Amino acid sequence: MDSTATNTTEQPAVTSSHIRRTATVTIALLMGVWVIDYVDRVMMAVALPFIGAEFDLSKTSQGWLITAFSLVYLVCQIPGGVLADRFGARRLLVISLLLWSVFTALTGAMWGFVSLLVVRALFGVGQGLFPGASFKAIAERTPPSHRATAAGAMLASNNLGAGLAPLIAAPVVFALGWRHTFWVTALVGVVIGILLWAMLPKPLPTRLTEVPLPNRTTVSLRHVLRSAAVWKFAALFCATNMLSYGMITWVPSYLLEERGISLLDTGVLAAIPLLVMCVCTFLGGWLFDRFFTERARWFVIPVLLAAAATLALMLNADTAGEFTLYQTIAMGIAGLAYMSILGMPVRALPPAVVGSGMGVVNAGGQLAGVIAPVAMGWLVDHFSYTAAFGFLIGSTVLGALLALIVPKRQADFQIRAGRSNA
Known part of the structure; x- marks a missing residue:
């Protein structure tokens, strides 16, 4: 077993500077x-x-x-979390990164639809092991009071990567072709994997990472899977994550084909909303930790409804610039809600099962990646891009409705051996 998976019984004193350094790195x-x-x-x-x-x-x-990747990625969420809880975060993080780098490289060597479909599915295995391990690493290396901010920073980098990708990929695709673009990215992934293995700090002592809730007992994956609260957050994350997956998948094609924007300009316009969403996701994590730990739903509901209203304005945009403006506002607003959705389970789940629990929640979010790309592609084929983006308005409103049924206080989220609270 990875030595980082457990902490020793004898836990020496740890300074505040060591805690900050461990969390920051x-x-x-x-x-x-x-x-x-x-x-x-x-x-x-x-x-x-x-x-x-x-x-x-x-x-x-x-x-x-896109959906082939997302389906396998979804299936791997819970196993990835279980493996992180069993073997520790470091080993699984590096294995995941190296696996997905291999399949990224193979994507650029494929010769047809079926071969691409298979490789993208295998790519989903590599990436599917990663989220549970990353949440486990956060839970082992940050105190609960700062955990949503930490997770918000981590997840904000999703949108940073999503925003940088068009700026990076569009010029490389233009200069070298789409195949070489995947090979370059795979090489970068291998380098990052080596750095992660060498530099990830050891976990903090358990007494600093446990959530201070009463009556805490030993829990297992079985108790996590029986928790209605975990599944409610998974459903909420599914509905709200449709927006990100839908925009990431279809906005570049829409700008190229419907608006006649050049490839390089498409990269810029596709990047702007995601970079703004990156900042707003980090801000949302800070707001949750500071103001909304006991009333997250009353922040999430109006924010999601405001995002849906802005998406309606986006559908009626006359120009590509106006479309991007409303898209940016909508995704920025929605980004504020993400860490109020994920912050509660990140804070409330016991560190021993946080990988498994967040694997379940993230599986819900990745179900959106299974549904949105192919559903919106079908809507474009049979109706229009307007119908496809309209689908995202409905899913965002659904998220606001689901926020009514999730726990609103941390104490409501306790998972105890033998039973679970909703």
Whole structure:
């Protein structure tokens, strides 16, 4: 077993500077890996029009290339969390990163739709092991009072990677072609994996990372899976994450095909909303830790409804610039809600099962990646891009409704051996 998976019984005194340094280095490393994670994912969306043209693929088939990854990624969430709880974060983080780098490289060597579908599915295995391990690393290396801010910074890097990806991928695709773009990114992933293995700090003592809730007893994966609260947050994350997956997958194609924007300009316009969402996701984590730990739903509900209203304005945009403006506002607003959705389980789950619990919650979020790309591709094929983006308005409103049923206080989220609270 990885020595980082457990803490020793004899726990020496730890200074506040050591706690800060451990948390800071951990978050910085995880942010770097999540950036590469999302560059890898979003790069596929930038390359999709060219892959579709080379292999003569319909929009629905192009959507399946994203959904194949997302489906396997979804299936791997809970096993990834269980493995992180069993063997510790460091080992699984590095294995995951190296695996997905291999399949990123193989993406650039494929010869047709079926081979691409298989490799993108295997890519989902590599990346699917990562989220549970990263949440485990956060839980082992940060105190509970700062955990949502830490997780918010980590997850904000998703959108940083998603925002940087078009800026990086579009010029490389333009200069070298879509295949070489995947090979370059794979090499960067290997380098980051080596750095992660060498630099990730050891976990903090258990007494500093346990959530101070009464009547805490030993829990297992069985108790996590029986928790209604965990599944409610998974459903909420599914509904709200449709927006990110839908925009990441189809905005580049929309700007190229419907608005006649050049590839390089498409990269810039596609990046702006995601970079703004990155900042807002980090801000949302800070707001949750500071003001909304006991009343998260009353922040999430109006924020999601405001995002849905802005998406409606986006559908009626007359120009590509106006479309991007409303898209940016909508995604920035929605980004504020993300860490209020994820902050509660990150804070409340016991560190011993935080990998498993967040694997369940993140599985819900990744179900959005299974549904949104192919559903929106089908809507484009049979109706229009307007219908496809309208789908995102409905999913965002659904998220606001689901926020009514999730626990609103940390104490409501306790998971105890033998029973679970809703």
